[in-house]
Amino acid sequence: MKHVVIIGNGIAGITAARHIRKNSDFDITVISAESEHFWSRTALMYIYMGHMKYEHTKPYEDWFWKKNRINLVRDFVKSIDTAAHRLTLDQNEPLTYDVLILATGSQPNKFGWPGQDLKGVSGMVSLQDLKRIEEHTQNIERGVIVGGGLIGIELAEMLNSRNIPVSFLVREAEFWDNVLPHQEAAMISRHIRRHHIDLRLKTELKEILADNHGRVRAVVTGDGEEIACQFVGLTAGVHPNIKLVKESPVETNRGILVNEFLETNIPDIYAIGDCAEHKNPLPGRAPVEQVWYTGRMMGETVAQTICGNKTAYQPGPWFNSAKFFDIEYQTYGRVWSKLKEHEDEFYWEHESGEMAMHFVFDKPSKTFLGINTFGIRLRHEHFDKWLKTEVSIDYVMEHLKEANFDPEFFKPHEDDIIQAYKARYPDAKVNVKRKKVLGIF
Amino acid sequence: MKLLQKAGMTLFIVASTLLISVLFLNRYKLTDAALSKAITDSTERKMVAMDLAPMMGKTYDFNVSFNGDIDKHLQSSNKKITSKFEITDQDIGNVLSQFSGQEIRYSTEKISDIFDDSEEGQFKAQKLKDYTSWMHEKEYADKAGLQEHLENTKSSINANIVNDKGYSDYKIKALKLALTRQSGFGPVSENSLLWLLLTIGLGVVGALMYIFPKLELLPGIKNDHVYHSPNSGRGWVGYIIGFLLIGFYVILYWYPEYMTTWMELVDPISMALNGNEASQWFFYGFLYTLAIGVMGIRMIIKYRHSKYQMIRTYSVIFFQIAFAFLIPEILIRLNRPSMDLKNIWPLNYTFFFDYNIENLTHSGSLGLGMLVWGIVLALIGVPVITYFYGKRWYCSWVCGCGGLAETLGDPYRQLSDKSLKAWKIERWMIHSVLVFVVVMTFGVLYTYFTGSSEIAGINTYNLRTVYGFVIGAAFAGVVGVGFYPFMGSRVWCRFGCPLAAYLGLVQRFKSRFRITTNGGQCISCGNCSTYCEMGIDVRWYAQRGQNIVRSSCVGCGICSSVCPRGVLKLENKDPKDRFGEAILIGNDSVKMNA
Ligand SMILES: Cc1cc2nc3c(=O)[nH]c(=O)nc-3n(C[C@H](O)[C@H](O)[C@H](O)COP(=O)(O)OP(=O)(O)OC[C@H]3O[C@@H](n4cnc5c(N)ncnc54)[C@H](O)[C@@H]3O)c2cc1C
């Protein structure tokens, strides 16, 4: 029986294992150093904040693996012998494979800042990071977070939940404005400040200073200001974890290079998830996409190929979501931080300043290209269909109500949005059917 | 924690401690006045007065010793009565001597001759006749066979003498409660309103002082430190609260004579509402309503970013105050049959009991209307409304048990067990209770209409006593609420409530309700499963893009509220596509039935 070995028990590796099990009788082994069982990295913040315990973040009960004959090994893979199809492990005997899937995830970026390895400095990716953050944020007077992205804002919320004052150093002019258009970036920056976070925009980290015990005492910013703190969170992005592969003949660049079938340059070795880099990314897609959903989809796809149904990775229209403190965010299609040529936009913001929708469309053809929504939930299914069938922005407006996914009784805002849209584009053809009163008029 | 909150918490703890101490403040003295208030029937009163004569005028410092003495005296009276009326071996010998030789044909007619005209003689003769009526004309091969039957009869008669002539266990309990209730005196009796304010009143103020400052936090999900807290995280505070709740229910159901001082506390309110002194049930109803009210305010503040949660909480508060508390009390005041009009069979398992039917059918058109209302609601209302909205219309919008779970129970909702095993146990248990209640109700109705108390060899009275004890009191009360801090807020609703089982069957098989998942947006974080009070592993469905159609879902909407990615939406839609295929949107390489 073919032996499929998967390194990494994150969403990518585990999805691959589950789907290989569904479609085959192969022996499956998943090796991972971080945890005994698959847990949801995306819920890391909730453990720290006490919303959940670690065990609640495990998407499958512990009996699941045995029942589905997925063999779990908790160990660290030290090297790959691609010629002998063999892995050397830290604790266990070497292991041979017929097929190897690399799903090693990513690691926090560190840009060589002086003091970046001091006690009290941590990234935020793994369970070990979580433990370190927990340890180093006991009874402290201030924490500094470096890097304004999705993980940084989560860490800010975490420290805030423990009433630890936070200074949040963000290189950009507004929070995450390398991804979000300036309107939304400004809105989120405001919201961060409402939560009493000391948000320092256009501020970089220069160095981290130590006290006599080798512990963090302060950071120095780009303009020389010293901020006293006892904890520093480094959240300036992540990079593919390719340490293991570096020494092997498997080809890498930023990540492990794969073709559209998620195959590396070595036969029978695949790479999926955060660690993979697409040699020929699809139009409009980045070569390295480090999100939960792409990890899952690569896992689903590679399982098909390994089980004999060779399948190219073909993600549909882009989507993503996040939550910035209390503001939920979803995106469908592409809304770039700066409009591309030929693109036009329509932005609506609620008077509360905590809800917004940002539509982007092709100027000449009026084809709908993407939407960012804040504080209003939208249906993935509708936008997926609309993006695939390339409907017009007018069509989206006309059917916006159908796509609402807010809970019942929530105040609808579509009428306001459509009105504002019509005011902005008076010759737009948006015929919203009025809801019949009592089904009669 | 803010200063105001700290003060509020302190106040609440002081008031709660005081509320418990109040139980030890009164003293007890049996007087003629107390006797005549406690016992309406004059012959009974005379008998009790005689038996309790040694206690008259004596002051007891403790409720326990007072009740101990009542028990002692009534039991010793029971003993005397038994020895006076019991059928002796000699009596049996006399009966036997009426028959001789072989091939005996027993006849009850011979019995009267053996006993004299005294009270006990008459009693014995009557009992023996009644108890042996089934042996009348029966043939026995010899005396030994007859003797055996008579001996058995003797022991059953003797064991039951106190029920007729003395004090049954049931009566002793009732007397203890009534006498203690009337014999208490002391600071609480003298000024019950003041003590009400000092205990429950201050408790409410303290609780509100703790709750209101939360308005200063920005609206949004507020689950910080839920698992760090020794209360909501199954820690020591939770254990203390759990044991206090369990103790409270044990006293309420089985030893109400020890909580008479609490009844006195709410006398002024009871008098104002229904014109009577408060019973233990009035006190319970009052406290229950307050708990839903105060913790309802907490719930509204906590979820003030979610209209669904707010409206739902207004609804449970309204139904508790109006339907469960005020209307029944006002009906009593108007001398009408009192009924919680939203308490539906089979949750309201006494609805089809003979006394309730009698009561309703003898109370004019209002009573009849209530009877019809109850039947229509149970047989037509439940399936029809559940078809349109799912069981949530009742379980998390109207029901009193649900109302308490959604308010007082909210801090504990995450403690429900999400494992597959728990789900299996749940299905067995809740459907067994449903079968039990249906069988019992049929039995009771059978008895009501035919007059026969046995059906297929089972005594319908026993059936309903067992149900009342095991399900009605022990499960619904002691476990249902007492286990909040151990097993979450919906233990009863999930494992025990027969109405939930019934609503659930409709919801599962014929309803427009479902929870829709949003394409491929789930990040498997687990918030939804963790905060599902019914222990549904919501994530299991969400992460494979499958609608959630589960009989147990009470539609509280919390899973949807806590989901950080906007994945879940409670919806009523065309039932055709409700199960749907498990499809995760986003991957065009493969059609994904996860
Ligand atoms: C705090 C946080 C929040 C996030 N929130 C979101 C979000 O809301 N939405 C979203 O889309 N994405 C989010 N992400 C990103 C998302 O979690 C990742 O894209 C996803 O987890 C990647 O999955 P993966 O399976 O590729 O790798 P990982 O989950 O990183 O798993 C890789 C595993 O491989 C193990 N491993 C690596 N090398 C070895 C070795 N040599 N031997 C043994 N084991 C090894 C690692 O220990 C690790 O356990 C978040 C990430 C973080 C850190």
Ligand code: SF4
């Ligand atoms: S599934 Fe959701 S709505 Fe249903 S009971 Fe659980 S938390 Fe409430």
Ligand code: SF4
């Ligand atoms: S549905 Fe929402 S809350 Fe539940 S696991 Fe998915 S993302 Fe988390």
